[in-house]
Every structure is written in structure tokens, then in C-alpha cells.
Amino acid sequence: MNAPFKIDTPTTTPAPATLVQRALGGHAAIGLLASALLYIIALTGSLIVIHDRWQRWEQPNIAETASLSPAAAQAAMTAVVAGEAGKPRTTHLYIRMPTPDLPRAVVTTDNGAWYVDGAGKVVGREAHAWTEFVIGLHEYLHLPATLGLIVVGAFGVMLVGLVVTGVLAHPRIFRDAFRIRTRHNTQLARADWHNRLGVWTLPFVLAVALTGAFIGLGSVGTTLLARAYTNGAVEPVYATIFGHEPKPDAARAPLPDLATAIRAQATQAPGTTPTYVIAHDPGTRGQHVQIIAEHPRRLIYGETYAFDGRGVAKGKVGLSDGPIGRQAAASAYNLHFGNFGGLAVELAYMLLGLGLCVVTATGTSLWLEKRRRRGLHSQRMAACWAVVVWGTPLALLAALWLRGAAGPDAPLVGMFWGLMAAMLVAAIAWPLWATAARLRTVAAAAVLATAAGHAALLRPEMGGPIAIDLIAAVSAGAVLWLFRGVRTVRSI
């Protein structure tokens, strides 16, 4: 006998989503849209905090000097200009002064860049192509520069949006502040790492995201102001912050007197440290000199001191003591790059940056695992995400090995993006191949091999590059040991 069924129909409508639920949904939406490129930006950003030290690591066998005297700077400029006879005359000549991070002097013109020794003699070509490749990936994702800066700046704003929605979606933020269940279920551990690291890196993430957005999106605002106030000319708008340049005069003249300018700057501003000596339009009557000098215990990247072609002081821009807006703008760069407190601050930035990488990586992994547990698992999506997280460092290392094998002019950008695309295609075609566990092991082994290979093949003799090799090898070994025997496809 078939008894009639009584079918209960719901008589109540679902409760509207709470602010916490809406914030979590919004947080997830932004995260899914932006996480892959955000992760790449965060990882490369963490690496290039110590870009000067990477430069030294990449080319370890260059003669070094702790300082460059005024006479040597003059000699360096003269030598480089003489070496460029027959090439188009450079419009700018930069001398990067030696610093503790990079105890080398570099002369850069429109035609190339050269290391010079303590006497100002050219000793080699500046060819840290891999370091510059990583910087370019972080700053503009290898897009055309202005567009790329805007895109990366927009990602900075997305990151701030993630921070705010993440906090709103986290009502137990204080109660759970130090609760971290690393040895529970993988998903619980993942959630705790995501939330705890997200909270404790918050001040750092806000600072780097907003300063990065200011730097990246600045061209848009500047263009708008130019159209409103200066008939479309952007140089006068930039000049309100960075100073005006004298009118050019292309008539030929002897090279500027850098030595006098450097000595004058030292007298004018004792206690400051010149980082760049810049000759504008060298060898012309309209030439002039700028010296950028660091001020101790300041966030500004430096003050710009102006001199004419004879080295006579013509004042300063006022980045150190001018209008508050100028000081704030000049401070954004160091606050973003983490070079305002020596190695200690750089290491803190690297660790906090790696924390951000973990937050970004675990966010999407959390979402994928929640779907899997509800029966919506996509092996392909999981494989693609594993490629993003562990394939990015692999592709960075592949570019490094290409640079080592084929020289600084090798196509590193094409190699990186081509390899990433190939790995993603492979992940879609063979998702069981691209597990997080396997790719993590390969990436860690590749770091270990690279550190060992660098030490064996280039034989650095300076402490900095040796330390990088050691730390990389130990870290990779620690990862391999910590995750030994982990075979699940469901780890990050």
C-alpha cells in the first residue's frame, strides 16, 4: 500500500546574509579574481627586497669598492663617455655610489651600464639580467611599463580590499589571535595559517599595498592634473614633487665637474650619504648635476641637491624639509621597498612578504578544498593552482639557469611566461601529475640544486653571496625534510 506522502514545503525565506557572510563572500570573490597574479607579485616582491644583494650574487666576481672618491667619480664618467665614442650621446649619466648592500660603483648611460672600481676604471659590464627580470615581473608583470605599473598598482588596491573584507569576515579576530592548529587536519591548519598570518602581517601589507598603488597608479592622476592645469604637460606636475630642470642647451661643452659637486654636497649636508650622482645632458652647455643623498633615520629615499656644470651648488629640491606632501611622496618608495633600516628591516620585509605569499596561497587552497568536500572537486583547478604556487618559483629558477647558460641577453621573460603557460596546459591535460606535493618537492630540490650550483660554478668569495647560497640550501633542505613522506594532493 502506498501511503500518501506529506511533503514539507519551506514556509520561511532564507535569512539575509549577515555582514560577516557578505564580507566573506566579497573577500572570496576578490581573492579568486586576483590571487594568481597577487601571489606572483607578492613572491617577487619578497625576493627583490634584497635586489642589490641579488645583483651581487648574480655577478659575484666583480671588483668591489666600499667608496668612490670625487676624483674617481669624475674619472669614471670620463672613462665611460670616452668608451661610448661613436654611439649616440647620452642624455643622462648616472653614477650609483657604493653602498653596504652593493659595494660597487655603477655608471649607467642611455647606451649601457658599467661597473667601475675605486679608481674610476671600468671593470665590467653590469649584467644582472635575472635580477632585473624579477624586478620587472614585480613592478609591471613584464607588460609595457606604464600599463604594467597601473595594473600592478590596481592589484595593490585589490589587496587592500582583501585586507578590509578579511577583517570584517573575521569576528573572532582578537580571540583567535595566537590560535594556530598546525598539526590538526590540513584544512584547519591552512585556515589558521591564512587567518593568523593575515592578521599579524596587516600593518605591513597595508603599507606596501597602498604605497605600491600610489607608485603604480600615479601616472593616471598626474595625467589628469596635467590636463586640468598644465595643458597636458606632465613634467610640470612631476616637477612639483621632484623638482624642476633647467632649460637644455645643446651647444657642446666640456663634461661637468662632478668632483667639485660631490665635495660641495658633503660640505653642504654633512652626515648624509650620496647614493646617486646624475649628470643631465653631459657635454652640453645646458648640463647640470644632481646628487641624491640619503638622510639617516628618514623614510625619504633621499634629498636631491642641484649643481651647475661647474659644480656650483644651486639649492635642493626639498624632499627632506619641503612641503609635507613632497616629503610624504618621497617616503613612499622606501616604505614600499623596505630599504630604510639596513639588513634587519630587509629581512623583516622578506619574512612578512613570505607571510603574505602564504596568505595568498592558502586562500585559494581553502576555497578549493571546501568545494572538494562538498563534492565539487576539480582536479584541474587544483592542479592549476599548484602550478601557480610552486611552478612560479620553478619558472623563476629556470630563467636563472637560462641566464647562467646563455648570458644576460637571453630571453628570460619569454622563458618564464612560456614555461608557466606550458605547466598550466600540462596541469589541465594531466592534473594528477601537477600535485602540490610533487611540485613543492621539485621546487625545493631546484632551489637546493641552484644554491649548490651557484657555489660550485661561480665560486663567490664575498660573504653576501655565500650567505644567500647557504640560506637557500638550508631552507630548501628544511622544506624537503618537513614535508617528507607527504603525498596527499590536498596540501598547499
Next chain:
Amino acid sequence: MTTPVMLLMAVAAMMLVRFGWDGRRGVALGGWLIAAVAAIGATVADGAWGLAVTILAGSAAALAMLLYAGWTSPARPQRPARVAAAIALPQRASEIAARVSVFVLVVPVAFVAAQWLAFGVQAAARRAGAVETDAVVITLFLQPIAWAIIIAVQMTRAGPSRMIAAPASAAILGTVFWSVG
């Protein structure tokens, strides 16, 4: 007091916050108060640089304690609740259209609204006597901040139609500022 002392205070403050997290709320509150004093003291001593290094020291101390907590976390067979993901992939054309409209509202529309707000504020600042440098920097700094706030408001709304108000309000505010004076 000098910034190095403030750095040590920031580290000690975070240790107090950690110690008080186990239930001694007064201790945790004291830790936060000391952290605030350290931040203010470092700012008075060394301006933005002092504030930056002090916050960095406190963050590093908190992270170190967090990593230690993770290292010593006991193993427990606890399983997470099976909850739905906070966002689902769109399946139907209407869902895809909704996602596209959200993207348009949150990215280009909100971007332009924030830019216009920043431009309006700098125009008002100029009329109020601000030097040109400060007016330019207001534009450049305010745009990403305003855009991020608009995004945060939009992404906590229930649907695309309710995401229009935030950029619209920013645009209206920008117009008001631009026309003031």
C-alpha cells in the same frame, strides 16, 4: 625617549598581548596601550621613520610568537565542519552576467569615481590655499585609498545593484569638493 627604547617597548608590548591572550584581558589591554605609547613616542622622536621601524619590530615579535605557537601546536584529530565555499563558480548566463557587472562596478567604475573624488578634494585644497605640491600628492595618495574603501563597501553588498551607491557617492562628493569655493 629614543626610538631604540620604543622598539624594545613595542616588542615587550606584543609579549604582554600574547601573555594576556590566555585569559588575562587586563594584561593584553596593557600590552596594546604600551604598543600605542611606543608608536607615539617613536613618531615624536623620529617621525615617520620611527613609527615605521617600531611597528615593524612589534609585527616581527608577534609573528615570532605565532610561529612558535605553530611549532608547539599539539596534534589533534579534529576535522573541520563541511561548509560551502563562500563563493560559487557561475554556471548560468545570468550568473556570469552578474559577475561581469560586479567586475565593471568594482574595477573601472569605482576607479574612475575614486579618481574624481581625489581630483575634487585637491581642487578644494588648492582653493583653500594648499601649496601645489600638497594638492598634487593629495590626488595621488587619495585615489588608491578611496578606491580601496569603495571596493570594501561594494564587496559587502548583497548584489550588483547595491554596489552602485558607493562609487556614486564618491563621484557626488568629488563634484561637491570640486565646485566648492
